[in-house]
Amino acid sequence: MTITERDAETVRTLRALEDDRSSVRLRAAMAVGSAPDPRYVDTLVERCAVEPEFFVRDMLTWALTRHPVSLTFPRLAAQTRSERAQARSQSLHTLSKINDRRAWSVLTPELLADTDDEVARSAWRTAVLFVPDGSEPALASALVAQLGRGGRGTQLSLSRALVDLGEVIVPALQAAITAPEPLVRAHALATRRLLRDPDTGFEDAIEEAKRVVALGGPPREER
Template sequence: MHTTNHDGPDARLVTALAGADAATRLRAALSAGTLGDPHLMEPLIARCAVEPDFFVRDMLTWALCRLPAEITVPRLLAELGSDTTQARSQALHTLSKIGDRSAWPAVSALLHAEHDEVARSAWRAATVLVSPGAEGKLAADMATELGRGDYQVQLSLSRALAALGAAATPILDAAMASPDPHIRAHAQATERLRRNPESGFALSLEFAERVTATGPDA
């Protein structure tokens, strides 16, 4: 069991967070969350920016969520200005898990981020942190990204729009009338996903693209 240095973070735990073995790092992140020591916030956030393993990153987020929001949220908001793409993306993810709506202005500013991973994280966080009653405005803002990117990017946006429920319907209806066939197809696939979350997005997107390209009788 780790002993906590009240003048700073547990040195052994910090070392383990950067260990060569992913299992070691996972255990260290679990221990950090269990301890809930605010001195570990900086090492945890620093590791989020460089951690290559998905499961370890998720445990790092859990560990940060175990700390007081009054210290983590301001620090994570500062991380949104990092030069490191993963640092920004993981900070957005963690903010969405904490659920503090004071982060909303900073999150909404990244909905159109140039880097796909940052934008995808911002879309997911936005659906959690949006102010009640502002879902329609958020849907309209996010819908300007319809047709963007590859399959994974489009699926992320569709899931985010679908999570807004009925607020997204008029926005998607308008997008389905777009002169751009890529936007029309993406909007149609999104509406299918919104109506039936169990539907296959890939098949819906493929079908919509075929219809918009050749007409409904194809």
């Protein structure tokens, strides 16, 4: 293929990534991932911020993982500061897939407490993956401060992130069990149960915790 032909193919692919049809966008993202080219990186990152279809976003992330980290990391890190929630969420998700420990450096307290649940969930998952040795207690405290927020899916994501940190969460979790807010206490109790018994379903754990809180059960450490 000549330079002119290659340039024309690049233009067609870039246009396909913005096509109105999701099937065309999906094929284009797959093609870019199958034949990585630095000229696609900026567009891939930009499309992640606005792509409405989950399965296409997932393919865009895969395509980005196929490119050199030296090209993708700076662009993704910049997107975590975007005003667009999807840009922040998807860039964090992609950072979790490229396996570069520098991702920890972009995980600000603002991201961990982002008002958008999807952004916060992506930040929690990424933080647990890349937390440096010795920083686990501080991360545990930051995550525990989010207990009680959001719907059931958000609460489950937070509990899973905390449980993945292990026993280091116990002091911060125990403090949350005595919090004045019933939702925080129930979420903390459910997370403690998941930590002690990973086979427990979250639905069972949270419903039991809510009953305990409603009945004024003692917020003591389980025996």
